[in-house]
Amino acid sequence: MNEIRIFSPATVANVSCGFDVLGFCLDSVGDEMVIRKTDKKGIYITKIEGYDLPYEAEKNVAGVSALAMYADAKPDFGFEIEIYKNIKPGSGVGSSSASAAGSVFGMNVLLGNPYNNTELSYFAMKGEALASQSEHADNIAPALFGGFTLVKSVSPLEILEIPTPNNLYATIIHPQIEIKTSEARAILPKDVALKDAILQWANVGSLIHGLHTNNYGLIERSLHDAIVEPHRSKLIPLYQDVKAAAKTAGALGSGISGSGPSIFSLCEGINTAKSVEQAIRKVYANSDIEFDTYVSKINAEGMKILNN
Numbered sequence: 001m002n003e004i005r006i007f008s009p010a011t012v013a014n015v016s017c018g019f020d021v022l023g024f025c026l027d028s029v030g031d032e033m034v035i036r037k038t039d040k041k042g043i044y045i046t047k048i049e050g051y052d053l054p055y056e057a058e059k060n061v062a063g064v065s066a067l068a069m070y071a072d073a074k075p076d077f078g079f080e081i082e083i084y085k086n087i088k089p090g091s092g093v094g095s096s097s098a099s100a101a102g103s104v105f106g107m108n109v110l111l112g113n114p115y116n117n118t119e120l121s122y123f124a125m126k127g128e129a130l131a132s133q134s135e136h137a138d139n140i141a142p143a144l145f146g147g148f149t150l151v152k153s154v155s156p157l158e159i160l161e162i163p164t165p166n167n168l169y170a171t172i173i174h175p176q177i178e179i180k181t182s183e184a185r186a187i188l189p190k191d192v193a194l195k196d197a198i199l200q201w202a203n204v205g206s207l208i209h210g211l212h213t214n215n216y217g218l219i220e221r222s223l224h225d226a227i228v229e230p231h232r233s234k235l236i237p238l239y240q241d242v243k244a245a246a247k248t249a250g251a252l253g254s255g256i257s258g259s260g261p262s263i264f265s266l267c268e269g270i271n272t273a274k275s276v277e278q279a280i281r282k283v284y285a286n287s288d289i290e291f292d293t294y295v296s297k298i299n300a301e302g303m304k305i306l307n308n
């Protein structure tokens, strides 16, 4: 096989209580990428559609992760990468990690799958670091593994796959303002109060247990963030109104998606997810902020091969 077209999914990182460790994969939104073998050695980004992003491999997250893997694999040929971007950069649903993970996923298939998903995550993290100035894998892991993931450690990299209840859906609202991940990280305090840490690790543990046991009530009671949300929510207009509207419409809970500005809500069942979508649309409809919304099943598969 010389060429592959893939769907590279959007992802929601943090999931309220799990800053930098928890994430899940979306089904209905993502980029497409074409990866192609070339005789000329090296990594070349040959086409980008959708958003204005750098073509130099060293300046594009897709190129940086690809170069990291290329240096390890040392093939006697090169790769061309085409990026068809649907996920707006800076939207908070893993735009950069879709590209960083997509390039190495596609290259791996063309190389005959020498690397496992954890090894691919390691290379993809190198690309993600270009965008966010930190090596975190909470978007990359769900994009590659699918479903919910927990990054137990980045060094050495250890990723756990968490089972996803069948009837769990996400509703996302994306107000059209850009928040750069690097800037949303810079405003966070370096230290955390012990009382907040206690709340947070209790919620991470109970959220994981709720996902393992299909316990929607426990999931609902665990979707809280005592540490990051108080700081970042100030960057997102009408954030508390969206949360309140989603709750009234039946969401299990809502939080900032990644570093924002997107806001996610988790819902039991597609009907509730659609009701939540209608309710939160009304919040922004009464303002002058443009926005998009979408409802997605949790994508258990992650990356998808569209053709060979």
Ligand SMILES: Nc1ncnc2c1ncn2[C@@H]1O[C@H](COP(=O)(O)OP(=O)(O)O)[C@@H](O)[C@H]1O
Pocket: 053, 054, 059, 060, 061, 062, 083, 088, 089, 090, 091, 092, 093, 094, 095, 096, 097, 099, 100, 130, 131, 132, 179, 180, 181, 182, 258, 259
């Ligand atoms: N292939 C790419 N896809 C998305 N963003 C990229 C890409 N290559 C470089 N970038 C840069 O990464 C930044 C967006 O990443 P980030 O702030 O983490 O947003 P997101 O939450 O959408 O991933 C932008 O500055 C963008 O120019």
Ligand SMILES: N[C@@H](CCOP(=O)(O)O)C(=O)O
Pocket: 011, 013, 014, 019, 020, 021, 091, 092, 093, 094, 095, 096, 132, 136, 138, 139, 181, 184, 185, 257, 258, 259, 260
């Ligand atoms: N854990 C990171 C996740 C950033 O996600 P993104 O989708 O905004 O890139 C953080 O919260 O900084």
